[in-house]
Amino acid sequence: MNEQLGNKTQAGDASVDAGQWQRVMAEQGGIGDDGSKKAESEHDLKKQRAFKRGWAGMINWYKNHPDEIEDVMYAGAEHDLEWYQQNFTNDAYRTERANLIEGRLKREREVSAEIQSQELVDSETALQLARERINQEYQDYIDAKKLASQEIHDREDNDEEKQAIKELQLELANKQLNSIRELTSEESQKLNEALKNGDINQAQYDARFQTIRYHVLKQIKNLGDLYPSFANSEGFKEDYDRISNELAEIENSFAPQPQEAPESEEGDEAKDETDNPVAEESEDAGADDGTNADLVDEEQGAAPGVASEYTDEDVDKPKGDDEVGSEGSDEAGDKGSDISNIWETYFKKMRKKTTTGASLNDGGGNNKKSDQDNPKDGSEDDLKDDPEDKGLSGDSGGSQSDDPDLKTKADVMRKRDELPKKYSEEKIKKKRAELLRQNEERKLEKARTELAKLYVEQKSIFASKEKRNAYEDALAKFSEQITEYLGNEAKRQEEEQRSRDDAEIARTYRNWEAEGRDAEAIDKFLEKKQEAAERKRQSEKAITLASGYADERIAFAESVKNELKSRPLYKKAIGKLGSIFRLGRRSADILSQNHKLWQPGQPQEEPAQIRPAEPAQPNPQSPQQAVDSGTQQDRDWFNRNGNSGRSINDPYDSADGAGRGFGIDDQPSSDPSAA
Amino acid sequence: MLNLPNSTEFLKDIGVGNADQETKSEIIAKIEYLAKERLILKVLEKLTEEQIAEFNNIEDEGQSVAWLETKIPELPFMISDIFMDLKDEIIAQKVKIMEQQK
Known part of the structure; x- marks a missing residue:
């Protein structure tokens, strides 16, 4: 043995079993049990270094020598070094090691016998084949573990991916902002021209201006709602909040309000504006921004009905010139600057604040009050002259970026193509799933209502056969719908839970890995945790399914009951029956061992509130709480057992104990994941 | 006698025996409520409109129960049948969905 160990050391491999070294050194009078005695020769020095290098080196050696499989079991003991240093010479260690080797030998004999019986080879060959097979099994096991570990890494190592999502959101938001800007510019230009040409009067202009303003703000807010990274981006959040508040004010000002004449010197003409929310806004929010339109408002009433002609569609699809009036105005340029102020206020800031993707372009509508000496009509010339638009692409709606690496639109597109598309796809997928679910719920509700009516119709003993058949058909269809709905719902929840479980496991993995715990030991434990999570998901x-099915059937029964209640005769009977068929006990006793399910006619001391107020929910807190609380449990368990080095790398420990190759009862005393 | 299932066994049978107590209580409450609703409808199905009118005219609750037992002798069995049916439906539903999702 000494010679064997010495050879290993001389070959530069200093990672032999520390216990072996300890005993060898002790026999040779080299170092003592504490390993502190100085070496007496170069050979001893190597041994001592080997000892000091300890378990980490040993583990590497084992990994490179799978044929030493019986020792690999100890590879998980990296973090139990202290324990082993204190105990590795005691009887328990020796017994354990003997069992380990015995287990390996037993396993070899079993496999060898199997090979020999199947392949008719001699015992020596069979034994050799058995060893190779065992080694290969072990290697496969290790490879699978590494692969699983890598998959967890790949799936959850998402810091970069999160950043990519953020960038993608900002890019998409900017792109859509540009579309809004283009549309607004176009509208602005048309409006200015219409006013300039006398096609519309000032009041019409004002009303439309406020309509555009309203929709622009709304679309910006929608963008913020759609892209949280955009809404929360540095510097924009404040603007976003302000936009939200302004929109809320605008919307509150028209939707539920009684139509009262605004305080206006213009009398009836102004009153007509209240019919249109945006027209009303022209007096409220419009006055706040101090635009020229507000000044004009005080001098000139809005034309009746003008604003109401301008709808969402109008904003999305600009009207033609034939739709405007005939009055002219010299203030067209000023009005154009009013609209562009929206961009001044919100969009130009964004151009400076967003760092990726297409930046904003003030475009044709970017006429400023300071330009009143040279009123702009939103033309390309104006854009080119505008120093604020330096570096921006006016004809394309703005595709250049502040990012020096994204100088052209092509750069932006290329960059976006490089981003992980799967996230936008996932978002779309999630949204689609939600819409599908809502659609299913609507269909289910409709089917339920129809079925309830059919139920009542066919209930009469005088009901025709057709009606009974119609009910039966509808009932069958309804059942199918419930199946589909619940199946989808269960699947969706399962996937969400799986995602959370995987994330939790990955976090645990990373934390433990960062703490320097042995990867294979962690893998072994996490595998059990994954199995437990799967069991929990199925539960x-x-x-x-059970709760959802009950909910749907309750809803149907209540629909039928409500249908019947429309008849006074049934209404009273239902009331009486409901009073008679009461619960036989308090709900607190429901789960008592001897409890039988409900019996009629047993008055209860206090009515149990048994009607669920909410639709079926899988108690969303519970799984996460379980995971959270389990984390500490896991740590405790791991601290107690996971580092012991026992069986952690045992590829043969199956649930039923069969095939356990090493003869050691290495099951943890309390595995939380097995619960 | 009624052959009502034990609630614990019922939960086990429908595959939620390992749920936490709160969830189990919630499900049992739903099941019992649903059973009650179904029972009311089934009783109404068994009665003619004339009988329903007669039933409505009985003021005393005890007499109402006795009257029902007279008109619907199988009433006690209807209750246990409802629970059995519910259990079968839930299990069948679960199996069907699980099969579909394999």
């Missing part, structure tokens, strides 16, 4: 699924 949650069963709950969702």
